[in-house]
Amino acid sequence: MGKKKKTAKGSPPTADGGSLKANPFGAALAGLSAPPAPSSPAPSSPEPPPIDSSAADAASTKGDDAPSRVILSYQRKGRGGKEVTLIELRGVPADDLPSWLSRVKKSLGCGGFREGDRLVITGDQRPRLQAYFADLGVKRITSG
Numbered sequence: 001m002g003k004k005k006k007t008a009k010g011s012p013p014t015a016d017g018g019s020l021k022a023n024p025f026g027a028a029l030a031g032l033s034a035p036p037a038p039s040s041p042a043p044s045s046p047e048p049p050p051i052d053s054s055a056a057d058a059a060s061t062k063g064d065d066a067p068s069r070v071i072l073s074y075q076r077k078g079r080g081g082k083e084v085t086l087i088e089l090r091g092v093p094a095d096d097l098p099s100w101l102s103r104v105k106k107s108l109g110c111g112g113f114r115e116g117d118r119l120v121i122t123g124d125q126r127p128r129l130q131a132y133f134a135d136l137g138v139k140r141i142t143s144g
Contacts, residue, residue: 067092069140070133072126085126087119107132 023029068091076083089100094117101119105112108128112121121129126143133141 065092065096066136066138067133068138070129070138070142072129072141072143074124074126074144082122083124085121085124085129086115087121087129088117089119104129104132 067089071088071090073086073088074083075086087104089097092100097114097117097119101112101114104119104121108121108125110122110125112119114120130141130143
């Protein structure tokens, strides 16, 4: 078998003899003009002030649904060397744990998941969690 002969680079001719390098939409775009300007601006309603999500989040968790006691613990064993913080929320129904998990994850900016009746937060977040729950008004916070 011999070597293939190289062909010249370029576009194959089209049916009308032109090249494909030409813009196929050129003729269509030439007939278009700029879009018409709006005749009058839409009436703008006054925008409400931006809501600070952390303040709204803290306000929604204060009061009745705040846990009566929080137990924080640090664990690395059995997790491939990864550090996690375990949170046990006493006085909170199991149905509310997913909402608490999302609140904690958003406020700390870290990952986490639910493991039984405990929340597992990635990393050693004990000092930050103590401050977070103290701001919510939790009286008994145990860290170990």
